[in-house]
Amino acid sequence: MIISNIEVLQVSYISNIVMDSEGHTHPGKEHEAVKKILKITTDNGIVGFSFMDSIHRGIIEEIVKPVLIGENPLYRERIWQKLRPRQRLNRHFNDRTLAAVDEALWDIGGKIAGMPVFQMLGAYRDRIPAYGSIMVGDDFPGGLDTPEAYAKYSIELVARGYKAIKLHTWMPPIIPNPDPKMDVAACAAVREAVGPEIKLMLDPYHDYSRQQALYLGRELEKLDFYWIEEPMNESSMSSYKWLTENLDLTVIGPETADGKNYTRAEWIVSSASDVSRAGDIDVGGITPLIKTVHLCESFNIGVELHGNTLGNLHVLGAMGIPGEYYERGLHHPFLNYEKPMPWFNKIYDEMDNEGFVTLPKTPGMGWDINHDYIAEYSVE
Amino acid sequence: MIISNIEVLQVSYISNIVMDSEGHTHPGKEHEAVKKILKITTDNGIVGFSFMDSIHRGIIEEIVKPVLIGENPLYRERIWQKLRPRQRLNRHFNDRTLAAVDEALWDIGGKIAGMPVFQMLGAYRDRIPAYGSIMVGDDFPGGLDTPEAYAKYSIELVARGYKAIKLHTWMPPIIPNPDPKMDVAACAAVREAVGPEIKLMLDPYHDYSRQQALYLGRELEKLDFYWIEEPMNESSMSSYKWLTENLDLTVIGPETADGKNYTRAEWIVSSASDVSRAGDIDVGGITPLIKTVHLCESFNIGVELHGNTLGNLHVLGAMGIPGEYYERGLHHPFLNYEKPMPWFNKIYDEMDNEGFVTLPKTPGMGWDINHDYIAEYSVE
Numbered sequence: 129m130i131i132s133n134i135e136v137l138q139v140s141y142i143s144n145i146v147m148d149s150e151g152h153t154h155p156g157k158e159h160e161a162v163k164k165i166l167k168i169t170t171d172n173g174i175v176g177f178s179f180m181d182s183i184h185r186g187i188i189e190e191i192v193k194p195v196l197i198g199e200n201p202l203y204r205e206r207i208w209q210k211l212r213p214r215q216r217l218n219r220h221f222n223d224r225t226l227a228a229v230d231e232a233l234w235d236i237g238g239k240i241a242g243m244p245v246f247q248m249l250g251a252y253r254d255r256i257p258a259y260g261s262i263m264v265g266d267d268f269p270g271g272l273d274t275p276e277a278y279a280k281y282s283i284e285l286v287a288r289g290y291k292a293i294k295l296h297t298w299m300p301p302i303i304p305n306p307d308p309k310m311d312v313a314a315c316a317a318v319r320e321a322v323g324p325e326i327k328l329m330l331d332p333y334h335d336y337s338r339q340q341a342l343y344l345g346r347e348l349e350k351l352d353f354y355w356i357e358e359p360m361n362e363s364s365m366s367s368y369k370w371l372t373e374n375l376d377l378t379v380i381g382p383e384t385a386d387g388k389n390y391t392r393a394e395w396i397v398s399s400a401s402d403v404s405r406a407g408d409i410d411v412g413g414i415t416p417l418i419k420t421v422h423l424c425e426s427f428n429i430g431v432e433l434h435g436n437t438l439g440n441l442h443v444l445g446a447m448g449i450p451g452e453y454y455e456r457g458l459h460h461p462f463l464n465y466e467k468p469m470p471w472f473n474k475i476y477d478e479m480d481n482e483g484f485v486t487l488p489k490t491p492g493m494g495w496d497i498n499h500d501y502i503a504e505y506s507v508e
Numbered sequence: 509m510i511i512s513n514i515e516v517l518q519v520s521y522i523s524n525i526v527m528d529s530e531g532h533t534h535p536g537k538e539h540e541a542v543k544k545i546l547k548i549t550t551d552n553g554i555v556g557f558s559f560m561d562s563i564h565r566g567i568i569e570e571i572v573k574p575v576l577i578g579e580n581p582l583y584r585e586r587i588w589q590k591l592r593p594r595q596r597l598n599r600h601f602n603d604r605t606l607a608a609v610d611e612a613l614w615d616i617g618g619k620i621a622g623m624p625v626f627q628m629l630g631a632y633r634d635r636i637p638a639y640g641s642i643m644v645g646d647d648f649p650g651g652l653d654t655p656e657a658y659a660k661y662s663i664e665l666v667a668r669g670y671k672a673i674k675l676h677t678w679m680p681p682i683i684p685n686p687d688p689k690m691d692v693a694a695c696a697a698v699r700e701a702v703g704p705e706i707k708l709m710l711d712p713y714h715d716y717s718r719q720q721a722l723y724l725g726r727e728l729e730k731l732d733f734y735w736i737e738e739p740m741n742e743s744s745m746s747s748y749k750w751l752t753e754n755l756d757l758t759v760i761g762p763e764t765a766d767g768k769n770y771t772r773a774e775w776i777v778s779s780a781s782d783v784s785r786a787g788d789i790d791v792g793g794i795t796p797l798i799k800t801v802h803l804c805e806s807f808n809i810g811v812e813l814h815g816n817t818l819g820n821l822h823v824l825g826a827m828g829i830p831g832e833y834y835e836r837g838l839h840h841p842f843l844n845y846e847k848p849m850p851w852f853n854k855i856y857d858e859m860d861n862e863g864f865v866t867l868p869k870t871p872g873m874g875w876d877i878n879h880d881y882i883a884e885y886s887v888e
Binding site for chain 1: 580582583584585586588589617620621622623627628629630631632633769770772773777795798799800802803805806807808826827828
């Protein structure tokens with residue numbers, strides 16, 4: 129069995145989400161958008177899919193395709209190790225594109241094996257507690273424009289079943305000068321609204337000074353927050369070592385820092401965070417994410433997974449250390465997260481009223497794909 | 509699907525291998541022996557096997573069985589994480605018994621998936637270069653009694669196809685006072701016999717002083733040896749850090765040190781060896797061995813696998829960093845390694861004339877079991 133084709137499908141759809149100049153998403157006016165879908169086909173007819181954002185089509189055609197065509201799709205480690213060094217000078221070959229390739233291959237592998245990916249890996253659990261991850265703050269009346277707006281929305285999330293909530297607060301371009309005092313006001317309002325039993329986390333502006341981050345962390349300690357993530361530029365690992373030493377509050381990271389599991393190893397030996405962090409989209413797929421998990425486990429260090437991806441769900445289902453939570457969202461009062469994107473028949477992370485997401489039982493990744501939509505709305 | 513039974517089969521056979529008081533094996537008089545085989549059965553009729561030495565039958569019955577019965581055999585991570593803490597006070601629950609359970613479960617998983625274990629993990633390669641691993645020295649005329657005997661036998665191993673050879677030299681109880689000069693004499697004779705192109709490694713007496721180990725390492729550098737392993741008590745990690753700092757020769761370890769991937773992590777951050785070392789039998793199965801590999805990879809540290817097990821072969825087939833070699837043996841002039849044990853129809857590590865072992869292509873672990881023999885020679 130060999131890989132016979134790899135292609136990036138493009139489908140048009142109506143989106144009500146817009147991206148700001150920092151790359152954060154917000155609710156917006158309905159507009160036409162294009163979704164990229166990676167499809168890998170084998171000569172025996174088994175097809176694998178993945179649905180990462182930021183897939184780079186030119187990289188797939190020019191850099192990835194020559195490696196994949198004719199290769200056995202079960203040789204994921206060989207393929208991944210061949211592709212990884214090609215990222216060095218091909219700067220468009222981001223980890224999300226690498227992850228897309230890896231997860232389409234896991235989809236094929238699971239379909240051949242007749243089992244979901246987390247069971248191929250060796251399963252640990254069937255359902256994962258989720259936290260509700262609230263979008264970055266904005267200035268929409270009735271949106272996420274005030275501490276009170278966060279508080280009100282948090283009550284809705286608790287009513288939905290969440291036992292844990294993470295805030296993203298205000299940052300540029302919404303406000304030009306982020307202010308830890310505004311973060312604290314939002315966090316205090318949410319704590320007041322949801323009471324002491326709900327776990328709360330904060331992911332604030334990512335470029336505070338050490339002093340601002342320390343102030344913020346100390347205030348979150350008073351509010352009994354569960355963790356803080358990425359309040360400073362992660363390129364300065366020393367800043368995180370300093371912050372972690374100075375706070376009782378759990379500091380988790382790195383998230384957006386380049387370097388996959390290698391970078392996580394350096395943060396661990398530098399004690400630059402209390403809990404590590406990685407997502408399939410950050411490190412280049414399930415293959416390197418499980419490496420990161422095994423690295424962390426070897427140091428008795430937890431790792432919280434970044435992002436609401438199905439790849440993360442499978443790894444959470446296969447890992448024997450925390451990862452305590454699945455990050456479900458991003459949520460916003462104006463958006464209906466429970467409604468599937470049109471290329472899916474249903475969302476892959478349905479949550480019960482107790483706040484748990486159950487892992488898929490279908491072979492492979494377990495996407496429930498609306499192939500009719502993809503065929504009908506295909507665009508070049 | 510659930511696990512319905514786990515049992516330790518015992519079969520009698522005629523062995524010509526004996527164990528000395530230190531636990532090392534040698535050729536010996538033919539005698540009746542008993543082999544333990546672990547068998548896990550599922551309610552849908554799929555059966556997994558493993559063939560570790562040192563399986564503890566009482567531990568399987570009393571400690572393992574209650575965890576396994578009724579559990580889904582694909583939940584390897586959950587099972588492993590439940591069993592591991594039970595080793596703490598159950599001192600008979602050794603890592604080989606844990607490994608036996610884990611690998612019988614991988615056998616079941618691969619059979620369900622219809623693919624060999626290394627492809628479930630995500631394959632990297634189909635064949636592995638092997639080194640010929642020579643037994644510990646002895647005092648048998650024509651055996652491994654002199655440097656010249658090692659030299660003569662090494663020429664045979666090279667003729668067999670090996671491009672690399674590892675010596676185990678003389679140690680108690682064969683000689684009461686091990687002497688690095690004797691190791692050097694054997695190593696020099698082998699180097700002289702096989703020429704400069706064959707890679708050579710040494711695994712000498714395991715309780716030398718720092719000074720003896722340093723002397724030995726320096727001499728091996730002159731003989732262009734590829735690595736040295738475990739010349740001192742591994743409980744003293746500081747001794748290995750000291751030796752590694754002082755030698756150019758590659759020091760690999762730890763091998764017999766307890767603590768699985770956790771211990772390997774500590775050796776890495778302490779720079780206590782140049783290359784890590786672990787075998788499925790040392791760390792408790794394929795599940796923790798792949799964790800160890802991922803740990804090492806995250807630090808760009810190689811890991812050479814210990815022992816001639818099929819579990820190691822599968823992990824070697826799935827790992828993208830060295831592990832450069834499969835350890836094939838132990839070899840001795842009096843023994844025919846190519847002849848299968850009677851519970852197998854053929855050996856699992858046949859080697860071609862170029863010195864490569866090809867991974868099994870059959871689903872699961874890929875044992876080729878002589879079930880008739882097991883049925884006929886079963887003993888209580």
